[in-house]
Amino acid sequence: MSALLELRGIEKRFSGVHALKAVDLHVDEGEVLALLGENGAGKSTLMKILAGVQRADGGEIRVGGEVRSFRSVAEALEAGVALIHQELNLAENLDVAANVFLGREPSRWGVIDAARMHREAGTWLKKAGLEIDPSTAVSELSIGRRQQVEIAKALAVNARILIMDEPTSSLSETETRKLFDVIRDLKASGVAIIYISHRLGEVQEVADRVTVLRDGEKVGDLDKEGISHESMVRMMVGRDLDAFFPRRQGEVGEPVLEVDGLRTLAFPAESMGFSVRAGEIVGIAGLVGAGRSEMLQAVFGVDRRLAGEVRVGGRLVRGGSPAEAIAAGMALVPEDRKRDGLVLEMGVGENLSLVTLARDAFPGGFRRGSAERQVEKEMGEAMRIKTAGAGQAVGRMSGGNQQKVVIGKWLAMDPEVLLLDEPTRGVDVGAKHEIYVLMEALAERGKAVVFVSSDMVEVLAMSDRILVMHEGRLGGELSREQASEEAVMALATGGKL
Amino acid sequence: GKKDEGPSYAFVTNGVASFWDIAKSGAEAAGQELGVDVTVLMPNGVVEQKQMIEDLVIRGADGIAISPIDPDNQTEVINEAAAATNLITADSDAPKSDRMFYLGVDNYEAGRMCGQLVKEALPDGGKVMIFIGRLEQDNAKRRRQGVIDELLDRSMDPTRFDPPAEVLKNDKYEILGTLTDQFDRVRGKQNMDDTLTAHPDLGCAVGLFVFNPPLILESLKSAGKLGQVKVVGFDEADETLQGILDGHVHGTVVQNPFEYGKRSIEILHALNQGDTSVVPEDGFINVPARQIRKDTAEAFWADLKSKLGE
Amino acid sequence: MKKTLGVLMVFVAVCLAAIGLSDVFLSAGNIERLLLRIGLFSILAIGVSFVIVTGGIDLSIGSVVCLVGCGLPWLLVEQGWSVGLTLTVLFLVVGLIGWGHGMLITKLKLQPFVVTLCGLLVYRGLVRGVTGDRSLGFGSEYESLRQLAQGELAPSLLLGVLAVVLAGVAVYGWMKERRFRAGVVASSVAAGLAVLGAVLLRQSEFGVKFPFVILMVVAGLAGVFLNLTVWGRHLLALGNSEEAARFSGIATDRLVIVSYILCALLAGLGGLLIVLDVGSAQPSDFGNFYELYAIAAAVIGGCSLRGGQGAVIGVVVGMALIQVIRNLIVLVIPKYQNLEFAVIGVVILLGVIGDEVFKRLAEKRRRLT
Amino acid sequence: MKKTLGVLMVFVAVCLAAIGLSDVFLSAGNIERLLLRIGLFSILAIGVSFVIVTGGIDLSIGSVVCLVGCGLPWLLVEQGWSVGLTLTVLFLVVGLIGWGHGMLITKLKLQPFVVTLCGLLVYRGLVRGVTGDRSLGFGSEYESLRQLAQGELAPSLLLGVLAVVLAGVAVYGWMKERRFRAGVVASSVAAGLAVLGAVLLRQSEFGVKFPFVILMVVAGLAGVFLNLTVWGRHLLALGNSEEAARFSGIATDRLVIVSYILCALLAGLGGLLIVLDVGSAQPSDFGNFYELYAIAAAVIGGCSLRGGQGAVIGVVVGMALIQVIRNLIVLVIPKYQNLEFAVIGVVILLGVIGDEVFKRLAEKRRRLT
Numbered sequence A: 001m002s003a004l005l006e007l008r009g010i011e012k013r014f015s016g017v018h019a020l021k022a023v024d025l026h027v028d029e030g031e032v033l034a035l036l037g038e039n040g041a042g043k044s045t046l047m048k049i050l051a052g053v054q055r056a057d058g059g060e061i062r063v064g065g066e067v068r069s070f071r072s073v074a075e076a077l078e079a080g081v082a083l084i085h086q087e088l089n090l091a092e093n094l095d096v097a098a099n100v101f102l103g104r105e106p107s108r109w110g111v112i113d114a115a116r117m118h119r120e121a122g123t124w125l126k127k128a129g130l131e132i133d134p135s136t137a138v139s140e141l142s143i144g145r146r147q148q149v150e151i152a153k154a155l156a157v158n159a160r161i162l163i164m165d166e167p168t169s170s171l172s173e174t175e176t177r178k179l180f181d182v183i184r185d186l187k188a189s190g191v192a193i194i195y196i197s198h199r200l201g202e203v204q205e206v207a208d209r210v211t212v213l214r215d216g217e218k219v220g221d222l223d224k225e226g227i228s229h230e231s232m233v234r235m236m237v238g239r240d241l242d243a244f245f246p247r248r249q250g251e252v253g254e255p256v257l258e259v260d261g262l263r264t265l266a267f268p269a270e271s272m273g274f275s276v277r278a279g280e281i282v283g284i285a286g287l288v289g290a291g292r293s294e295m296l297q298a299v300f301g302v303d304r305r306l307a308g309e310v311r312v313g314g315r316l317v318r319g320g321s322p323a324e325a326i327a328a329g330m331a332l333v334p335e336d337r338k339r340d341g342l343v344l345e346m347g348v349g350e351n352l353s354l355v356t357l358a359r360d361a362f363p364g365g366f367r368r369g370s371a372e373r374q375v376e377k378e379m380g381e382a383m384r385i386k387t388a389g390a391g392q393a394v395g396r397m398s399g400g401n402q403q404k405v406v407i408g409k410w411l412a413m414d415p416e417v418l419l420l421d422e423p424t425r426g427v428d429v430g431a432k433h434e435i436y437v438l439m440e441a442l443a444e445r446g447k448a449v450v451f452v453s454s455d456m457v458e459v460l461a462m463s464d465r466i467l468v469m470h471e472g473r474l475g476g477e478l479s480r481e482q483a484s485e486e487a488v489m490a491l492a493t494g495g496k497l
Numbered sequence B: 001g002k003k004d005e006g007p008s009y010a011f012v013t014n015g016v017a018s019f020w021d022i023a024k025s026g027a028e029a030a031g032q033e034l035g036v037d038v039t040v041l042m043p044n045g046v047v048e049q050k051q052m053i054e055d056l057v058i059r060g061a062d063g064i065a066i067s068p069i070d071p072d073n074q075t076e077v078i079n080e081a082a083a084a085t086n087l088i089t090a091d092s093d094a095p096k097s098d099r100m101f102y103l104g105v106d107n108y109e110a111g112r113m114c115g116q117l118v119k120e121a122l123p124d125g126g127k128v129m130i131f132i133g134r135l136e137q138d139n140a141k142r143r144r145q146g147v148i149d150e151l152l153d154r155s156m157d158p159t160r161f162d163p164p165a166e167v168l169k170n171d172k173y174e175i176l177g178t179l180t181d182q183f184d185r186v187r188g189k190q191n192m193d194d195t196l197t198a199h200p201d202l203g204c205a206v207g208l209f210v211f212n213p214p215l216i217l218e219s220l221k222s223a224g225k226l227g228q229v230k231v232v233g234f235d236e237a238d239e240t241l242q243g244i245l246d247g248h249v250h251g252t253v254v255q256n257p258f259e260y261g262k263r264s265i266e267i268l269h270a271l272n273q274g275d276t277s278v279v280p281e282d283g284f285i286n287v288p289a290r291q292i293r294k295d296t297a298e299a300f301w302a303d304l305k306s307k308l309g310e
Numbered sequence C, D: 001m002k003k004t005l006g007v008l009m010v011f012v013a014v015c016l017a018a019i020g021l022s023d024v025f026l027s028a029g030n031i032e033r034l035l036l037r038i039g040l041f042s043i044l045a046i047g048v049s050f051v052i053v054t055g056g057i058d059l060s061i062g063s064v065v066c067l068v069g070c071g072l073p074w075l076l077v078e079q080g081w082s083v084g085l086t087l088t089v090l091f092l093v094v095g096l097i098g099w100g101h102g103m104l105i106t107k108l109k110l111q112p113f114v115v116t117l118c119g120l121l122v123y124r125g126l127v128r129g130v131t132g133d134r135s136l137g138f139g140s141e142y143e144s145l146r147q148l149a150q151g152e153l154a155p156s157l158l159l160g161v162l163a164v165v166l167a168g169v170a171v172y173g174w175m176k177e178r179r180f181r182a183g184v185v186a187s188s189v190a191a192g193l194a195v196l197g198a199v200l201l202r203q204s205e206f207g208v209k210f211p212f213v214i215l216m217v218v219a220g221l222a223g224v225f226l227n228l229t230v231w232g233r234h235l236l237a238l239g240n241s242e243e244a245a246r247f248s249g250i251a252t253d254r255l256v257i258v259s260y261i262l263c264a265l266l267a268g269l270g271g272l273l274i275v276l277d278v279g280s281a282q283p284s285d286f287g288n289f290y291e292l293y294a295i296a297a298a299v300i301g302g303c304s305l306r307g308g309q310g311a312v313i314g315v316v317v318g319m320a321l322i323q324v325i326r327n328l329i330v331l332v333i334p335k336y337q338n339l340e341f342a343v344i345g346v347v348i349l350l351g352v353i354g355d356e357v358f359k360r361l362a363e364k365r366r367r368l369t
């Protein structure tokens, strides 16, 4: 019997990059295939080709044994192929229901049947684990919720082949669980699923088979029995990663970051306070939409604070402008790197030196080229950023490399307090490891590190202390000893220990 | 609302130009004298002119004088307004309409007068370039045609039209063409600049709209050719008159915009008072154009200034 | 709906002021003329709002108006073509222009501003060159064709149309957003009653010129298209995020091209009606600046130039506002007619500022509950 | 640099055509006038490119030109103010206008198109109202002030300036992008030699008017600002991604406001020089449409209306291209003068299409290697 989907010898070149080199791949009905690879390995490109977003330069796609070539997304959808994109792609001016059915609105003579659309959208949303009114505007949703809308949208296609490109990168444990339930249902009804993720734990849990890409080439398959953390890492990276989470036992010093009575626009009724000491890594956990990003942004000053004081090293930092936070030694790696973190049209060097440019300038505001090049070189090496040649716009780089650029930009200023919002979102194991090492190294040097993460494993392993948020409130605090998955979940859902 | 106020009259021009500033002063002077309300409106283009006439009728104007932009095709609007109130044309006529009569110069004749000035300035012939704001309006067409016909010694025929794209010449005069600037002064000056470049042997520049002669002078000045190229103007811009006194402009043909404005209002008021004696038999009140040369310039200018209250 | 409500309120305020300041504002003749002008110019504004919804812009509207406005008398009178042939050719050309804009913008990925700026320069330039820059008009001929712009509909028929439109608005407002239902219904009914009152008061000579009727039809179709159909929804989606729409299987390029074609055709229709109404056209300035009026009306009517937002009723009200202001100035303070542009500019600015402030207050209130 | 190279090539081609078609094109007088016009109008274009780099637009340029162009003779001649006071007040007002635009756009988050469209309507409207719509001019007075626009620099001084500029261009090209070094240096030197040749050939009466010299200074400063300073980089960054710039601690609002102020001030400077050169101004049409020319020049010169891209030299060359075309038409085919706009439109369109096609080919070539 031939596979439901079969790709043979897929080729793709971008200017300067040979993104896919004769890649073969197949999935059967009711099978979950995990597609793994480092950042920039070509996973998303392959999937975009499969979904009709991009066209291959060579090779063949067979669906149900029949050769197909998708010239547009519509044709792919027609053939039963649906893709959940790695980056969010929602029309923010429309409501949730309209997005779920975008392109396939129930209609009669071209007139949309709005009532039916809202009704059905509600069902799909519930399936995706999102219990909100389908007429909510998408612009009001947090990133995590938007990702759930994307999932509902893909489910609503009733596809035969469903591709999920990092569907859980902004989801926390609870939402991820719900997604796995859905995947199991779909599997049972014979849908073939291609699942891309950098969270290897998840892969172990859902995948029937693993295919690994490296530098645009397929390096091998692992069947159900062969799937293990070590085997996957070895295949992706080409070597073992020892001590994935660096162990830490640094000295903790004086409080560096103190937040008191902070109230944000998202949850004006709640107020928060906490402090972080030198050499300490504090993890912030919580469900999607708990207000974690909002909190970091208010501390950093990109969002307005309704009330509250923030001190760094005892000095008060007025809110209202990131420039002051930066002057006080704070740095924020934002959650949405494409929108908030990077100047997509600019090159790596320009992005890396964006924050330090003013500091390093000659008198009179003239840029110091040597300083820029030095930052580019240093950070490029420290972060192991891979580019397709000098001057490549960061917008064209793979997600993981983009994330490294964002982090590098902030490390270049040598911050006292580093705030990170989902720092490993969409980042491959190797790079994750590097980011952990970096966080660790910073803490070692007596800096205060705060990171928000929806990846439970990471929160548990990397934090000296865990703050759990629930609906805009600090629901509780767990020391390293108290920390456990159950404890975090309990606090995150509003319970007590 | 104007219910219990005195009568109100309006003058609608065919555009915005300093020529009309003078007419406006005339109209307002008449208004003051007679103690009546006078409105002068300056539209941009036919569409706006139509809307203004309509609105004036609705407002209940007791008399309107207009300078139609495209008289042949504006008969209806004019007739509609003429049905509602006393309506005369000034400066540019609409003979096919129901306007009571026309007050102004015959632009074709004025053009020929201008042509005579060119002949005087260039008795031995030479190259002539015509500059004008725009060619679409009737008075512009006729004025330009008058200049051309006079230079080429053709018969009187106001309906003739030579396309602007043609070079016209007889054994003496070569009319290089007609350059328009669409009221953009910078363009107007550039047109003259470029003409000087392309035709270093230019004999005479003719500026047919009020702002053209001053621009020609500016251009000559910056090229250091003042006095070398003859200039013949139209209308009475200060710079033009000064140019005549300085000997840089041979002469200009003046209409009498102040009179247009003043007499229009006076006549409209008389009509409104029931005095029909002001209506001419032949439907034409001639406010003749005049040629101003160096000898008459000073007196004319002094008179103009006193009229404008300067 | 919210945005439409704002401009509606300003409009009602200006109308009330007009009624107070001028005793002829409500006269049959004035209302008739105002409706005519609103009809003529709103057609352009509706056209451009399709393009604005996609996040684009069309600066060539004025030149397309010039093309049709001058092309019609030129072909009919000077070239002696038949009416049928002339109209067919003109609208084919205009359609092609829109298609060309769309192709350059979608396939070559040129910026709409640049493409249509070139259009602005080229079409008028060509008309000037081809017609030899002369004044064009119908003289006293083509009376039956000109009825298209000058003919009138009896008040009773108008009332029918009005009733249908009002009902449509009310139903739409009700379906769309419950919170604003009350406001919309109330203001539509109020506006309807005002017009009705005016009509009854001076029913004598009142008639509605066809351009306004044509506008009603165009606006109705556009409203249905934008708000109720799949394509309208797709247009809104792609205006917000081209990628999101494309990734959802929507043929975005085709939709964008269609919207530029629609815009050009409506500009052509507007140009046709305007020249039929006025009877004369000069290539060098016919339609000059109309694109800016159309865009301004669209924007105060609730379209965002960032794309993804459109409101047909608002656009018509926006243009009505502009026309009433112009009318009002000539009726009440003709002396200050040259301040007209300044007044319109200030009103537009106050409108958008008010809108923004209002939105922020609402947001704040929402946040605090 | 790449984009600049494209427009430079078109420019050189048009100039060569001009030399071939007209034997007076290279005459001292013509070159002198061309440089004057390029000076006057490029100042506007450079101003608007600051705004375009931020992703904004300024439609009010023409009206600001009108404000200064009419305000100057009005205040001096009609109101009898002193030169110093007049200039101070005018430029204060213009600066305030730019600041107002910036504030509305950054603080109230209004769309630049809308804000400056209102500006377009309001400033001209006010000037018309205040001056009573009448023609304004200097008569034969203020000759010394008018020297600012009409005075000349000796050729030797010009050569010095030119040499410095060329050297600057060459050094910059060398520093910036090695691959294009050769092209830039070659074409700058070629352009320099051409002018030099022209000068030497007819050195007799040749002189460069001050506006061109002022342009050189403005362009030099703008180029340095945009390419060599921290703020220039910040401006480019925020033009690309406002959010990313803001998150990086860049005072985006302040930068945007500054760029609108700069744009308004340069428009004011342009208006000042233009009226000093022309000697008279009419409020209803002085400066009309100049914003579109300025924007067109900026776009063909390599600025993207999406923001984040700017090139000062390209902008000047873009405006030079437009001016040469206008000049060429009057010199060679004056009878088709009314086709001028069409020609300019077509050239701009071909320019941007060529650019796009060229880019795609380069991309393709790169992919295949």
Ligand SMILES: Nc1ncnc2c1ncn2[C@@H]1O[C@H](COP(=O)(O)OP(=O)(O)OP(=O)(O)O)[C@@H](O)[C@H]1O
Binding pocket: A014, A015, A017, A019, A037, A038, A039, A040, A041, A042, A043, A044, A045, A046, A086, A388, A396, A397, A398, A399, A400, A401, A426, A428
């Ligand atoms: N539009 C594009 N233009 C040029 N290069 C591109 C483009 N899209 C992707 N690439 C390049 O193709 C390669 C593969 O990228 P792709 O996004 O498929 O990686 P990925 O495996 O999905 O990585 P990640 O895990 O970071 O999402 C990368 O080197 C990337 O820079």
Ligand SMILES: Nc1ncnc2c1ncn2[C@@H]1O[C@H](COP(=O)(O)OP(=O)(O)OP(=O)(O)O)[C@@H](O)[C@H]1O
Binding pocket: A139, A140, A141, A142, A143, A144, A145, A170, A266, A286, A287, A288, A289, A290, A291, A292, A293, A294, A295, A335, A454
């Ligand atoms: N742009 C926005 N406009 C309005 N409300 C928003 C916006 N962004 C977030 N919110 C709301 O603010 C609240 C907090 O969102 P926030 O992004 O801080 O949550 P989070 O804990 O970081 O979750 P996530 O993992 O989804 O990012 C949510 O209830 C969300 O609905």
Ligand SMILES: [Mg+2]
Binding pocket: A043, A044, A045, A086, A165, A399
């Ligand atoms: Mg990817």
Ligand SMILES: [Mg+2]
Binding pocket: A142, A143, A292, A293, A294, A335, A421
């Ligand atoms: Mg978050």
